[in-house]
Amino acid sequence: MAEVPQYRLGEMERKLLTLQALQTLGSCNNLQLIAFMSENDLMNYFELQLSLYELTQRGQVTKEAVPGDDRYTITPQGEEVIGLFCGRLGESALDRLKAAAPGFLERMRRERELFSDISHQGRNEYHARMGIFEGGMQLMKLDISLPTAELAERFRLAWADKARDIHDYIIRRLSGEEEA
Numbered sequence: 001m002a003e004v005p006q007y008r009l010g011e012m013e014r015k016l017l018t019l020q021a022l023q024t025l026g027s028c029n030n031l032q033l034i035a036f037m038s039e040n041d042l043m044n045y046f047e048l049q050l051s052l053y054e055l056t057q058r059g060q061v062t063k064e065a066v067p068g069d070d071r072y073t074i075t076p077q078g079e080e081v082i083g084l085f086c087g088r089l090g091e092s093a094l095d096r097l098k099a100a101a102p103g104f105l106e107r108m109r110r111e112r113e114l115f116s117d118i119s120h121q122g123r124n125e126y127h128a129r130m131g132i133f134e135g136g137m138q139l140m141k142l143d144i145s146l147p148t149a150e151l152a153e154r155f156r157l158a159w160a161d162k163a164r165d166i167h168d169y170i171i172r173r174l175s176g177e178e179e180a
Helices: 013-024 032-038 045-057 078-086 091-113 149-175
Strands: 061-066 069-074 115-122 125-134 135-145
Touching: 013 032, 013 045, 013 061, 013 069, 013 078, 013 091, 032 045, 032 069, 032 091, 045 061, 091 125, 115 149, 125 149, 135 149
Parallel strands: none
Antiparallel strands: 061 069, 115 125, 125 135
16 A cells, blocks of 8 residues: 655645546546545545545535445536636646546446456355446356356456457357357
């Protein structure tokens, strides 16, 4: 985990940086924001939670309960605040945020579209559950029964790199459009 930034942000900088992150990344859940801010040494957990609470209370950010977390979205009032006060945000923090955002957005996209987990059903029965979502629709879901935890973990880890190929292969085979 990243260390706490050496420079402590003021109240306005903290809020502006949180708004700027939500504007740049789009709607995020709390865990995603924590990861982004801490991994890039932008803000610590406590400062972020305080900012999210205050911004939600002022109507500059909305908070929506999602399974296991909360999702935050910047509002038009929050966008207006950025337009008025963004010049007061330090350039180094803003540059770090903008430089880190593309890679983090790609990571978020992959996490939203692909899922995989493992469950233990019995003495020698492990299930690797994997799937693909696209545009809010579940395209495919696999539940494979395996004899060992190690094998289930290998399947789970390989899923991110192989999911699209597996999906395309199944679609071609079942539709009769096999490659010659």
